Amino acid sequence: FNYRRIVSKGRTDPFYGTPVPGDLTLVNWNRGNDWGIMNPPLILTEERLVASGQRHNWLGGLDVSALKDGENHALLFAEWLMETQSRTGYPLSLVFAEDSLLGTRSGLSLYPYIREGRRILGRAAYGQAEFQMLEQDIRVGTSGGRDFSPTAVGVTHYAIDMHGCRYRNWEPSLSASSAPVNEFSVRPIVIPLEALIPQKVDNLLIGGKGIAVSHIVNAATRTHYGEWTIGSAAGLIVAWLHSQDPGLIPAQIVPQGKMADLQRYLVAHGQRLHW
Template identity: 30%
Template structure:
C-alpha cells in the first residue's frame, strides 16, 4: 500500500496528524495498535489535562471545536438537567483535575466523526489492530514500513513517515537517533538533569480503570493474585504504603493525605477524574457516578516498559494491572471510609466504559516516550520559571504551536524522583519536529525534541494534539513545496510560509503574556 503520508499510531497526535495532512489534500495511511483511535482520550482513559487559560486561549482551532462538540454532545444526547445544560463551561463529571472530564467512548466517537469525511473519500486509510514490526531505510530515507495486522504482514510506503506511537516505537526500528529516560547535565545543561545519563529512568505509567459507585450495592471483585504484595508494598522513597489515602507530594517530597469523597473543604479522589456526575442528569438516569481511576496509588514505577526485553515488558504490564486491581479490591474491602468503617463494596467495575473484558483500559497511560535527537531540543531553562533567562514566554520565530503545563514528573522507575516546577507557557520550535539525520521521519506526539524534564509538560492532551496537527501539516507542506525538512527549517521564507499555512489551519503560534503556572 502507498500514500503520500504514513502515520504510525492513531493516538491524539496521530489522529490529528492524519486529519491535517488530509485537509491539505494528501492521502494518508493511519495505523493503530488497538481497536480505538484517540490514545490518551480514549484507549488510555485519561480525560484532558489542561492549562488554566484553555477556555479562552492556548489551543488549536480543531481542539477548541472538539471541546465544544464534547459539551454539545452531552447537552444533545443525554437527559441533562436544565441548569447544567445552560452551563457554558459544562463539565460532565464535575471533576477537579479536568475542566472537561468525559467518557472515553464519547471522545472516540467525536474523533471518528472528525476523520470520517476523509475515510469516506478515500484520503485516509485506517488500519486498526496494526503494529509496526520493521522499517526499511536507504540513504537516510525511510522507504517502507512493515506492519502486522492479525498475524499478517503488510508493507506500506509514503513520502513522509510520522511516528505517532505512544512510546516512539518507530525510532529504534528505523535506526533513528533518540534518547530515552533521564539525560545528564552534560547532555542538556539543565539545572535539574541527573549527573549521569540513566536511560531506564522514566516516568511511571498507569493502568487506568473505570468505576461506578452504587452505595447500596455490593460488587467486590475476586481477590487479585498479587494483592498481598501490593497491600504491604511501601516504596523506599515514600513514608506511606502504596495502598493508602496518602500520596506523594511533588512540591514537598513528602506525603499528602486525601480522602475518598469531597467534603466541602478537602478534595476527594473520587471526583479527581470523575466523568459522570449523576447529579447533573435527570434523577435516576445514572445509578451512580462514573470515575476513571488514574490515581497516584496505581502509578507503576517498578520498571520501564521501553527498550526492555519483551518478556520483561509483559511482566511489568501484568504487575501494573495487578496493582490497579489491588487498588480496587482495597477500596472495596479495606480502605478507611470517610464516615468510619472500612471499604466501599458499592464500587462497581465498568469494563464497558473502557471497552475491555477485564475493565482495565485498552492501553496503559504512557507519560514518557522515546524522543528524537532533533535539530532543536526544548530544555528546562526554556520553561522553568525559576531558571528561565527569558523572564516570560520564550518567543520562537519558528514556532509551530504552543502549550502550557507545569513541568510535572511522576515518580520515576529508577531514581524514583518526583519533580514539579512553576513554569511559563511555551512555544514549540520547528526544529523539534525534525530529526538530525533521517530525511522523511517526523515525530508526531511526545517523541519530539524535548527532554526527560520538559516531556513533563509536553505530554498533556492539547500539546500532543497541536504537535500532531503541525506534524501532519509539515509533511503535506514539504510535499507541496518539494522541499526537504532541513530546507524548511533553514530557509526563513519557507519557515514563514509554513507558519502561514498553520495559522490558516487554526494553529496559534505565540502566547500573550499570561503569567506563570
C-alpha cells in the same frame, strides 16, 4: 468517585453530585494506580529487544511482564476502592463488567497511559546538529533560554510535573523523583519545528510527547494539550509539504527560507504560535 468523572448518568454536577450506576471516572492517582517500578523495566534495551523477538514481531518495544504488573496493581487498587472506600455498596461487578465500555473484561483501558516514553534527538534548524529543548528554555528566572518564535509551530503551558520511579528493593534509581514547579514558574512554552524532526530520518515528524526535549521539559510538554498541539502541528506541516515542491523534507524548510510561509499556513488553519 467524583474525581475525574467523565460520565454522569444522572446529569448532576459531575464534581459534587452523588454517583449513580453507569457513571464512569478516569482514575490516575499517584498513590493509587500509578506504576513506577523499574524492575523489570518497561522499555526494552536493544539487547532485550532482540532477545524478545519483538524486532521481528513488533509489540512496541515494551516488556509485557511489566505491563502485567501495572495491570494487576490497577485492579488491586480498584478492589481496595470498592471494598474499603465505597459508601454505596455497589458490587465489584460494576467495575469489572464484561460489557465494559472500554472493551476489556477487566474494565481497564485497552492500553495503559505511559506518562514518560521514548523521546527523539531533534535536528537544529540549520544543519544536522542535535537539538533538544532544555529547562532554561521554559523556566522563569533562568538564564540561557532561547527564543523559538522564528521556528514556532505550536504553543503550550503546564507545570513541570515529574513522577519518579523506583526499584522494588529501594536501591538508588539515579532518576529524578520529582520536580514540583508550578505553572507560574514556567514560561509559555513555544514548540519549535526542530523539536519534531528526528535525526537520520527525513520523512518523519513526531506528533506527540516524544519530541526532542529533556526529561524536565518533557514533564511540562507531555500533557494532553501539549500532545494535541504537537500532533496538530505535525499534521498541518505534512499537509503543507504536500502543497510544496516535490521532495521538500521537513529539515529543509528553514534552510530554504520557507518557515514564514509555513507559519502563515499554520495560523490560517487555527494553530496558535504565540501565547
